Amino acid sequence: MKGLLFSQMEPPPGEEEDFHDWYETEHIAVRMALPGFAAAVRYEAIEGEPRFLACYHVDDLTALETPGYRKLKSDPGERTARMLARVRGFTRYLGEQISDTGPSDEKSGYLSVVAFSVPDAFRADFDAWYGDEHVPLLMKADGWLRVRRYTVRPGFEGPAWTHLALHELRDPSVMDSPERAAARDTPRRAALAAHDWFGRSGRWLYRAIHATGDAGVGVPTDRKDHQ
Numbered sequence: 001m002k003g004l005l006f007s008q009m010e011p012p013p014g015e016e017e018d019f020h021d022w023y024e025t026e027h028i029a030v031r032m033a034l035p036g037f038a039a040a041v042r043y044e045a046i047e048g049e050p051r052f053l054a055c056y057h058v059d060d061l062t063a064l065e066t067p068g069y070r071k072l073k074s075d076p077g078e079r080t081a082r083m084l085a086r087v088r089g090f091t092r093y094l095g096e097q098i099s100d101t102g103p104s105d106e107k108s109g110y111l112s113v114v115a116f117s118v119p120d121a122f123r124a125d126f127d128a129w130y131g132d133e134h135v136p137l138l139m140k141a142d143g144w145l146r147v148r149r150y151t152v153r154p155g156f157e158g159p160a161w162t163h164l165a166l167h168e169l170r171d172p173s174v175m176d177s178p179e180r181a182a183a184r185d186t187p188r189r190a191a192l193a194a195h196d197w198f199g200r201s202g203r204w205l206y207r208a209i210h211a212t213g214d215a216g217v218g219v220p221t222d223r224k225d226h227q
Helices: 016-032 061-065 067-074 078-086 120-138 172-176 178-183 187-193 221-226
Strands: 003-010 037-047 052-058 088-100 110-116 144-152 163-169 202-213
Touching: 003 061, 003 144, 003 163, 016 037, 016 052, 016 067, 016 078, 016 202, 037 110, 052 061, 052 110, 052 202, 061 067, 061 088, 088 120, 120 144, 120 163, 120 178, 120 187, 163 172, 172 178
Parallel strands: none
Antiparallel strands: 003 052, 003 088, 037 052, 037 202, 088 144, 110 163, 110 202, 144 163
């Protein structure tokens, strides 16, 4: 089963340069050398916090159970242990992929992330609405390139999200498209939005700053300073 390792954090004040160097030359590199890790993408927030996000896409979630990955977790090395002890706003989620609209012919440079904590009683209705109505309506917009959805496995660090959706975009202007407005104005969405849990969703807008592997992501030209 394809999966996602999703982690947000912010570097300590004054240590951003070291943070980026550590992440891209060490943290990502050693994971991408392991079997099953297909792609890794780092993002910087345009809207929302924590400021930085890393998404590791794995061909199968068993990639996170191999001896090599377990060793990285139990013995991360001095620099990784020091950095992770000092970052702020740390989150970590493992997601099981439940749907994917498929790769786009063009590379995305921006990512809209939506997270929900869906009560058990509403999960069937929520999944049917999101998969059968919401995603198809969004994908009609020019520049809405791909949507991957995940359920969150137990053992996360951060708010108690149950669902994550990664929306890959050509650029942020598509968030103001009439197609998105139409997707947010349907009876099925309104029925779910009437519940408090729906309004407590997490929402972020990111731009890519580094990508490796088969990510289908292009770093916007004004953000290649971290490559």
